[in-house]
Amino acid sequence: MTRPRLPHLLAEARSGVLLFSVTPPKRSTADERIREIAEVTLDRLNGLDLDGLILYDIDDESDRNPDTRPFPFLATLDPARYYETHLSSWTQPVIIYRCVGKYAEDELRDWMRDADTEQVLGVFVGASSGGKEVRTGLRRAQELRAETRPELPLGAVVIGERRDEHLRMLAKQERGASFFVSQVIYHVNETKNLISDYYYECRARDVQPRTVIFTLSLCGSLKTLEFLGWLGVEVPRWLENSLRHAGDPLDESYKHCLDIARDLRDFCEHLGVPYGFNIESVSIRKAEIEATTRLAADVAALLGR
Amino acid sequence: MTRPRLPHLLAEARSGVLLFSVTPPKRSTADERIREIAEVTLDRLNGLDLDGLILYDIDDESDRNPDTRPFPFLATLDPARYYETHLSSWTQPVIIYRCVGKYAEDELRDWMRDADTEQVLGVFVGASSGGKEVRTGLRRAQELRAETRPELPLGAVVIGERRDEHLRMLAKQERGASFFVSQVIYHVNETKNLISDYYYECRARDVQPRTVIFTLSLCGSLKTLEFLGWLGVEVPRWLENSLRHAGDPLDESYKHCLDIARDLRDFCEHLGVPYGFNIESVSIRKAEIEATTRLAADVAALLGR
Numbered sequence A, B: 001m002t003r004p005r006l007p008h009l010l011a012e013a014r015s016g017v018l019l020f021s022v023t024p025p026k027r028s029t030a031d032e033r034i035r036e037i038a039e040v041t042l043d044r045l046n047g048l049d050l051d052g053l054i055l056y057d058i059d060d061e062s063d064r065n066p067d068t069r070p071f072p073f074l075a076t077l078d079p080a081r082y083y084e085t086h087l088s089s090w091t092q093p094v095i096i097y098r099c100v101g102k103y104a105e106d107e108l109r110d111w112m113r114d115a116d117t118e119q120v121l122g123v124f125v126g127a128s129s130g131g132k133e134v135r136t137g138l139r140r141a142q143e144l145r146a147e148t149r150p151e152l153p154l155g156a157v158v159i160g161e162r163r164d165e166h167l168r169m170l171a172k173q174e175r176g177a178s179f180f181v182s183q184v185i186y187h188v189n190e191t192k193n194l195i196s197d198y199y200y201e202c203r204a205r206d207v208q209p210r211t212v213i214f215t216l217s218l219c220g221s222l223k224t225l226e227f228l229g230w231l232g233v234e235v236p237r238w239l240e241n242s243l244r245h246a247g248d249p250l251d252e253s254y255k256h257c258l259d260i261a262r263d264l265r266d267f268c269e270h271l272g273v274p275y276g277f278n279i280e281s282v283s284i285r286k287a288e289i290e291a292t293t294r295l296a297a298d299v300a301a302l303l304g305r
Helices: A006-011 A031-046 A080-086 A105-113 A138-148 A164-176 A186-207 A224-230 A236-243 A248-270 A287-303 B006-011 B032-047 B079-086 B105-114 B137-148 B167-176 B188-205 B224-233 B237-245 B248-269 B284-304
Strands: A015-023 A052-055 A094-099 A120-127 A154-158 A179-184 A210-219 A273-278 B017-022 B052-055 B095-097 B121-123 B152-159 B177-184 B211-217 B273-279
Touching: A006 A031, A006 A120, A015 A210, A015 B284, A031 A080, A031 A287, A031 B237, A052 A080, A080 A094, A080 B137, A094 A248, A105 A138, A120 A138, A164 A186, A179 A273, A186 A210, A186 B017, A186 B237, A210 A248, A210 A287, A210 B052, A224 A236, A224 A248, A236 A248, A236 B006, A236 B188, A248 A273, A248 A287, A273 B079, B006 B017, B006 B177, B017 B211, B017 B284, B032 B079, B032 B284, B052 B079, B079 B095, B095 B224, B105 B137, B105 B152, B121 B137, B152 B167, B167 B177, B167 B188, B177 B273, B188 B211, B188 B248, B224 B248, B237 B248, B248 B273, B248 B284, B273 B284
Parallel strands: A015 A052, A015 A273, A052 A094, A094 A120, A120 A154, A154 A179, A179 A210, A210 A273, B017 B052, B017 B273, B052 B095, B095 B121, B121 B152, B152 B177, B177 B211, B211 B273
Antiparallel strands: none
């Protein structure tokens, strides 16, 4: 039996979804180099048994954190454009992120109208801070989708570190979100708290929980650890200790990421919350990217594929 | 090869120690009934592959928590007396707890002087709150041991919920403690934080980490959950949710206790901190006590026995 494609897996709130995410190349990159990057990326991903690919939309988030960004912010290619122009040989579905504040309503409307909903899904991301000037707010973007293209499968981001995030998830669900993708996870206990609260709140409201996709990212150096902190990812003290003291932090974080995946899989299975994993590399170092591909294969095995 | 006895296992800071703990019967109990209780207890324990038995010394701790104690406080028999009078057929070593504040210096001194150090170990417990009037303070009791009976293996309690507990452990170690027994553990993340801090602090000071014995106790009802809260045991929200909603909380907590044991075993093995487990029942319900015996057998299996 062939496995259903991603839009159907998510529509049916199925468990065991496996995604891989990629940040498009910087805008300043030469065309020739972009083609090379896309080719190398697809070569890496073709060996993996994935349900889909996430393409991030990067926004300058320096407003939400006054500290210096450990890796500099550089504008990246539009994810939809990158997909159409350079990843056309990728046959599985793609989830296009949209930092909606960057776009005029018309741009969002046009993109949604043209999207092939068997192949393309969207995730709307709101502004990174309350004070930020936006062209379209998250709530308005959700309305636009409901008006223009309700068939477009829509996801939302979930940040376990925020209080009452489970209520926010349910509010997003009411406005059309049918799946969730988490921020990078290093704090399993906080994630379990969130999933547990979400599950029991769904039960109390007699609502079907939607698939939650947990994002895993390796941490191969103290610089990457610092960047995770800047991004707002909470790392438990014992895990931070172990990364700081490890002879090989990449190897150490690899072990932890697999432990996290196993733990969250078992937890969600036990509770009955549909789940999946998204593997990304927040770092652009070659060793970390290569290990990330291996991690995706190991997580696929954890999911019984 | 016969397994070394408890005092030697702890002197050598060996891993995989397995203990069971018992609270002596209430002082008001009739002699005949005390004999019956002791017999039933030994019958239960004789089937288990234990390194030793802990006998608690119960103090009225109502001073440290203004809330009503969910189970009433009742004075219990002196643990050393109970052991000598009713548990003489128990051939493995025993760890006698001493809430030192209850005793005059002479009483402590006499007891230590007479203890058979191949068979008896001590754990000193300080006052449950700073304002409490004590007959002997913890620090003084530690000095008395160093003066009168330094051969008596001495342990200390460890409470993962307290800040800087790892520094307190090292201070107790300097004053003669050669092993640690934790409070009941339900928050693995906090426990890992503590063990990690302890390990790296030992390394920085070039000190050998001592065996840490983790106490596990089932939670078979909401009343027991409430009592754990009263005792100061932190239960993660997701775990509390799961116990509150479980059709059978005893069964649910059984699963969690085994998960905690497995997780802490793997964590300590990976880090290189010597560890062990202590199985107790904070509840006196028959179903919980029987399940506790099964739990001890399952934890023994986890330790490869």
